[in-house]
Amino acid sequence: MKVKVCMGSNCTLLGAMNILDQVEDLKDLISENEDYRDDELDIDVVKCLGYCKGESRNVSPVVVVDDEVICNATSQIVMEKIMKKLRK
Amino acid sequence: MKEIYVDLINIRRKVFAEIARIAYNDMDLSEIERIPYYIIPGEVAKYRENIFRERAIVEERLRLTLGLNVRSLKEFTKVTDGIDSIDVDKMVLDLPLVNVIKFACEACPDRAVIVTDNCRKCLAHPCTNVCPVNAVSIGKNRALIDKEKCIRCGKCKENCPYNAIIEYHRPCSQVCGVNAIESDELGRAKINDKKCVSCGRCITQCPFGAIADKSQIYQLIKALKTNDHMYAIIAPSFVGQFGLLVSPSQIFEGIKLLGFKDVVEVGLGADITTLNEAKEFLEKVPNEYPYMGTSCCNSWTLMVEKMFPDQYKYISDSASPMVETAKYIKRIDPEAIVTFIGPCISKKLEALREEVKDYVHFVITFEELMGMFVGKGIELSEIEVDKEIQDASILGRGFAAAGGVAEAVKKTAQMLDPSREILIESASNLHDCVKLMRIAKAGKKNGYLLEGMACPGGCIAGPGTLASIDRVRKALAQFMNQSKYNTPLENNNICKL
Numbered sequence: 413m414k415v416k417v418c419m420g421s422n423c424t425l426l427g428a429m430n431i432l433d434q435v436e437d438l439k440d441l442i443s444e445n446e447d448y449r450d451d452e453l454d455i456d457v458v459k460c461l462g463y464c465k466g467e468s469r470n471v472s473p474v475v476v477v478d479d480e481v482i483c484n485a486t487s488q489i490v491m492e493k494i495m496k497k498l499r500k
Numbered sequence: 501m502k503e504i505y506v507d508l509i510n511i512r513r514k515v516f517a518e519i520a521r522i523a524y525n526d527m528d529l530s531e532i533e534r535i536p537y538y539i540i541p542g543e544v545a546k547y548r549e550n551i552f553r554e555r556a557i558v559e560e561r562l563r564l565t566l567g568l569n570v571r572s573l574k575e576f577t578k579v580t581d582g583i584d585s586i587d588v589d590k591m592v593l594d595l596p597l598v599n600v601i602k603f604a605c606e607a608c609p610d611r612a613v614i615v616t617d618n619c620r621k622c623l624a625h626p627c628t629n630v631c632p633v634n635a636v637s638i639g640k641n642r643a644l645i646d647k648e649k650c651i652r653c654g655k656c657k658e659n660c661p662y663n664a665i666i667e668y669h670r671p672c673s674q675v676c677g678v679n680a681i682e683s684d685e686l687g688r689a690k691i692n693d694k695k696c697v698s699c700g701r702c703i704t705q706c707p708f709g710a711i712a713d714k715s716q717i718y719q720l721i722k723a724l725k726t727n728d729h730m731y732a733i734i735a736p737s738f739v740g741q742f743g744l745l746v747s748p749s750q751i752f753e754g755i756k757l758l759g760f761k762d763v764v765e766v767g768l769g770a771d772i773t774t775l776n777e778a779k780e781f782l783e784k785v786p787n788e789y790p791y792m793g794t795s796c797c798n799s800w801t802l803m804v805e806k807m808f809p810d811q812y813k814y815i816s817d818s819a820s821p822m823v824e825t826a827k828y829i830k831r832i833d834p835e836a837i838v839t840f841i842g843p844c845i846s847k848k849l850e851a852l853r854e855e856v857k858d859y860v861h862f863v864i865t866f867e868e869l870m871g872m873f874v875g876k877g878i879e880l881s882e883i884e885v886d887k888e889i890q891d892a893s894i895l896g897r898g899f900a901a902a903g904g905v906a907e908a909v910k911k912t913a914q915m916l917d918p919s920r921e922i923l924i925e926s927a928s929n930l931h932d933c934v935k936l937m938r939i940a941k942a943g944k945k946n947g948y949l950l951e952g953m954a955c956p957g958g959c960i961a962g963p964g965t966l967a968s969i970d971r972v973r974k975a976l977a978q979f980m981n982q983s984k985y986n987t988p989l990e991n992n993n994i995c996k997l
Contacts, residue, residue: 419743419744419745419746419881420743420879420881421742421743421870421873421874421877421878421879421880422874424742424743424870424966425513425514425517425870425871425873425874425966426509426510426513426514427503427506427509427510428743429503429743429744429966429967429968429971430503430504430506430968432744433503433968433971457744457745458745459745459879459881459882460879460881460882469538470538470541486506487506
C-alpha cells in the first residue's frame, strides 16, 4: 500500500510533518499486532502535488492513500484508512 | 511546538499566511475583516459553542499578528481600530509580548487532586490511610477529598489500586517555570508581566489556544518591499523545520526570494559568543565570579535578573549569538537592517534592549517565516541551488540543542588553556533553571559554567518551531557534520574580523 504525504509549502505549514510522524509510528504499532499486515506500508514524502494551487485554497494538507486523494487530511482520517486496508 | 494540537496550530498559521499575503499583495488592511470567514468557513461552529466566538478569536489573532493589542470585551472596538499605527515598515512591539485572549480562555481551575468515577469504594481504601492531613474520607458512592485540607501531595493518587484519583493541572500555569500565571476576577488566566520572561511555553501548552504573542511579519514585509539592505540571520535550529524535501541551502534561497539581500547563519555569531564566553570564563572564574552563567537564552537571563538579582552579575557579559551575527553584518554593510529568524519569541524582547536595538531590527519565528513563504507562494523544494552553507563551526551550530552551548564553551576554553578543567551543568526548562540557580546561589556550583535554556531540549523545542524535536535533532546532527570548521577557532569567517 502506497501512502504519499504532500510536503509542499502549504501542507508543511498546516501539519504535514505531524501527519507523517503519526503515520510512521503506525509501523511499530502494526508490527506488534498480528491482525495487521506490516509488510505493505510504503510511505513516501512528495513535493507539492498542486491541489492547493487550484481554485480552492482550502485543501491542505493533502495525503494520497493508494489512488485516493484526501484533502484537508487529518492524521486520524489517514490512519483509519491505512489501518482498515492493512487489516488481515 | 506541541505539534499534536493540529487544529490550534492551523488556525494560528493560517493567520500568519493571510497577513503575509495581504502585506505582499499591498492589499488594504481592512481586508482583515474578511479573513475570519475564510479561516472559519460555513455557518456551523467547529471548535467552540458558536461560530461568532470562533471568528472573534481569529480576529484577536489577526490583531496580535499585526502587532496590535488584544481588545477588551467591555468596550466597543472594531477589529481594525489602531491599524494606522502599525501600517509602517519598522518593527512595532507594544508590550506585553505574550497576551491572553480573554474570551478564548476557558478559566480552567487551578491544580487539584480529584476522585474520578473509577473509584470502587474499596474496603482497603489506601487513599484515606496514606493522607498526611487526613483529608480523604469514604462517602456514599466514592472517596471524597476535602479541598480545604488537601495539600495536593498526591499520595492517595499513587496508592489507589484502580487509578481512580488523578491530579489535575491548569496547563498554562503547570508549564510556567516562573509562576507568572495568575487569575483575573472571572478565573481566566492573567499573566503577571513582572514575573513573565516570555519563554512562550504557555502559548504552546494551552489546549484552547488562548495565549498568543505579537508578530512583526506585516511590518517586516513592508520593509522588504522598500529597503535594499535587508538581511536575515537564522538560528541553527532551522534545519528540518520547513519540510522533509528541503535542504538548508534551499531555505536560504527561499528567504532571499522573500526580499532579503542575504542570509547568514546565527551559528557564526554563536562561534563569536563561544570565543568570548570561553575567554571570559578563563579570566573571571573563580577569582572574580564564583561561577558563570551562559548568556544566549534571553528567558534564562531574564529569569536570573528577575528572581536572582544579586546573582545576575555572574551571567556572562558576552553578547548573544543573535547580536554577534547582527554586528558582523553591520560591519560589512553599515546600513543593514537585520531580521533574526528563530524558534524563539523571547528574542523579540531581547531586540528591544538598549544595547541590541541598533543591530537587530526585526525578530520572527520559523512558523511566521513559513507563513511568509506560503503568503508569497514560494515552494522551497522546487528551488534549484548548489551552494553550500559554511558560516559556522560544528560547535556553533550545536548551540541549538540543550548542552550545546556549555559543550562549545568548554571545548574552546580547554583549547585556549589546556591546563584548566572546566565543570559544566545544564538545565533546559525554566523549572530546572530556577532550581539550578538556587543551588548556584547557595554556593554549590562554584567553578562551574552553567548553561540555562528555557525550552525543554533547547532551542530545537522552541515555541516558534514547526517540526518535532526528534526530526530536528537528527537534521541538526547532520548539518553540524557538514561544517568544515570543527571549532570556532578554525572558523575563517570570524578570523577575518
